[in-house]
Amino acid sequence: MSTTETEKMDERAGSDIDVEAEADAHLSSAAVKNEKPTATEDGFTIVDFDGPDDPENPLNWTPRRKFFLLFCVTIMTILSPAGSTISSAAAPNIMRHFQSDNGKLGALVTTIFLLGYSFGPMAIAPLSELYGRAIVYKVCIVWYVVFHIACAVAPGLGALIVFRFLAGVGGSCPVTLGTGSIADVVVPEKRAGALGTYLVASMIGPSIGPVIGGYLTPAAGWRWDFWLMAIAGGVVAVLVIPTMPETYPYALLDRKTKRLNKAAAALNNSVCYRSKLDTGRTPAALFAFSIGRPLKMLCVPVVFLQSLYAAVVYGYLYMCFTTFPAVFGDQYGFGSGPSGLVTLGVGVGSSLGVMFCGAVAKRLVAYLAARNGTGPKPEYILPTLVIGGLFIPVSLFWYGWSAEAKTHWIVPIIATAFLGAGVVITYMASTLYLVDAYTVYAASVTAAGTIVRCLMATLLPLAGSAMYDRLGFGWGNSVLGFIAIGFLPLAVVLFVYGERIRTTKRFQVNF
Template sequence: MSSSGEKTADHSDVDVEANVLADKPETTLNNTDDTATEKDAVDDANEGVKIVDFDGPDDPENPMNWPSRKKTFTIALVTLMTILSPIGSTISSAAASDIMSHFHSDNQTVGALVTTIYLLGYACGPMAIAPLSELYGRAPLYKICIVWFVIFHVACALAPNLGALVVFRFLAGIGGSCPVTLGTGSIADVVPAEKRAGALAGYVIGSIAGPSVGPIVGGYLTPAAGWRWNFWLMAILSGAVAIIVIPTMPETYAYVILDKKTKKLNKTVPENGPYKSKLDSGRTPREHFAFSIFRPLKMLCVPVVFLQSLYAAVVYSYLYLCFTTFPAVFGDQYGFGSGTSGLVTLGFGVGSTLGVVFCGGVSKKLVAYLAKKNRTGPKPEYLLPTLIVGGILMPVGLFWYGWSAESRTHWIVPIIGTAFLGGGVIITYMASTLYLVDAYTVYAASVTASGTILRCLMATLLPLAGSAMYDRLGFGWGNSVLGFIAIAFLPLAIVLYIFGERIRTTKRFQVNF
């Protein structure tokens, strides 16, 4: 055993929420065996408790040290679930008229609610999923939620009435919120900050471009097989993913990995203990859950988190507002059928893809350039200039799409406008996510849950008013109002670039919960 004054390795880049570390002298022991032994622990000089930590900076059990193949496989699984989830959110939009006709309803608000209620599940799910993941790990939540997702898509396919369909859609959204809530945390668990932009690119395009795929699939499948097959298809696809995820998804959360290691030591060599995880907060599971369940809401009280989350929420709601109004624009004005109306979302898809390429290619270089120019280390604020680009593209896309649709120009013109909007949405969303994850790495899951709650509440409610707004203002002025709101958010990136670090490090706004 090494001397009691030796410090353990720093794992500050590991995403560990509510990380209460023992402020005591510690020692680290190297362990070359895969099994947990006394060598895995360090002595607490004050209490006689041996503190369990990773075995130095190269410990293979630390997810940061996993082989690239294992990291890639884990991120791919998370991304696959993240792509499926938003497809499920919009697959019913192209079938809305058939669903309403089947249940003998002509209420446009209820028709929009069938699509957007899924996002209310997105907003509610993180409240439980984030704290449960801190107690039991990310992997069990992924596995449980993918099964939940399958079950309630089967229920949607069998729904006997409109009320049941709305409820089942809400419950499916809760299951679908899991990869959206935990995905950034899982990536932060295994990828260091300087490489995170590239790893997040595929994940983010899944969460943003996924909604573009749903209306295309639903648009062609509904007339061919009926609206219920939209949900049967989601159940089949998510069932296939579940078969892969359940036996293979590894645990990435350092808190849980060390907790299991500690329990094994206390069971196998109790006479040499007691052992305690370095990341143990000292709370019981019930206390930890009660403490953690409110953290996403508390984080919204932090100005930086609230402002960025609000911006992303407004942007995200524009996406779903457009999806719920496309049938009126391209169906009524341009005479597109169900399938071709779904294809107009390709404009968003193309714009989103280009936005991801831009963010993935520019973010890392931009941070390195600004760090060198300002003679500082990398800072989260150095990611914010890309937010300005997204903030400019969004109003351009809204004005372009709105007024070209209002004047009934050739159908390709408004679709090009939606491509600008898609690019603006993905760049804004990705830049905001990268900034918050880098600024609050140890709270990655909770800060993501905070943004998800606000974003999905906005995306649930705004589209419900979309039909009334466009009926009153028309597509030109209706989209212009949205464009003016987007312009009002433009200075946010500049303000946070200049003052963000000062705000984050002010004692009053420190995250200490």
């Protein structure tokens, strides 16, 4: 694209960041009169983007417009996981307030949010593929705010748990659609960097939640944890609702088709238009078909195995978040605030993990493609999965036995940094692999992984206190480390056989 063309696109982006408004300018009645179809099918003129450089195609948006979209997604992605863990440091105060000493219920107050993450994607992914991503983001951020307000005024423990679950349903939106939004606007060869930023946000959120809760709860009470999330969500809603553009090609072409048909009807033009991506199903039939797609994708061995591995390591992370108060409070005598601060070790490790992936992923894929004489393949990202997989058991053994021996408090915190790095590298490699393998259904394949991952993160911490009571921190974490070792061959198997498995008819689902 020439410099002049790029400058013109930048000028248009500066005047209006809403892609739909810009599209309207291109689809005037005059444009309909001069429409020269390039393809017809069953009497319809097929509507597609106008060539590879069409500015309406999100892949061709200006850097400024892409940055704005990714900024919105990133902010929501930080906010949502922060809401998932903000109650972990406040759990003892919440249990005392409601006069309960049930340890499992105390953990459930935190992890029930992730159960909402498991159920939300089953509706959010198909709705986004039916109506577009932007409207779903906007509805869900309002949902998130409403149920955090409900948490802040909850009259009882049962009500609080239910409202936390519903807040998690709304909070699952950026986690479900974020990778799809990135795939919509970023070409594959640059996707690792954008996805890295997104994953930093998804890991910073859980790390800062306990820090906020650890200091805010003693100062203002546990209800203000949820008021703060509601206020922050409201600020984000004010930004997102009026400005966030649509990126999903199906929705953009559907709207373009409707505008063309409306303009043609106004001109008494007999031409009928149909989107290239139109399946011919009614909205109700398409939703019913799409709602089962994430579950169908879990029937594909490649998707299921990658999702299961990511679920296990993600569950370990949330087990650490729910047990930090016991480890650093009981073992080291930390108060509520410092117990929340220990999660920064995970945050630092997560950031380093993303930097590693950003530096290595693109070069690795290019090197393997050149060495094998092929184009880029999803499997070429999998060697990084081995590195992340090695960090997980090492960090668990280190964290468990250093806490058991009551070494200086910095030693187990350093171990959790390695855990954060391992989780991010593993999660990023798995996500890049699945998104590149199933780009058209990026939201659904992400939803499939989210369902398994968040179920594990919900349920595993509930068993954590009983396991540590029986085995201690050393052997308890060692058991988790041995399980992580059992997953290490997965990356090698998929690197060698992954393409054959995912392209074999027997292992495919009619999506």
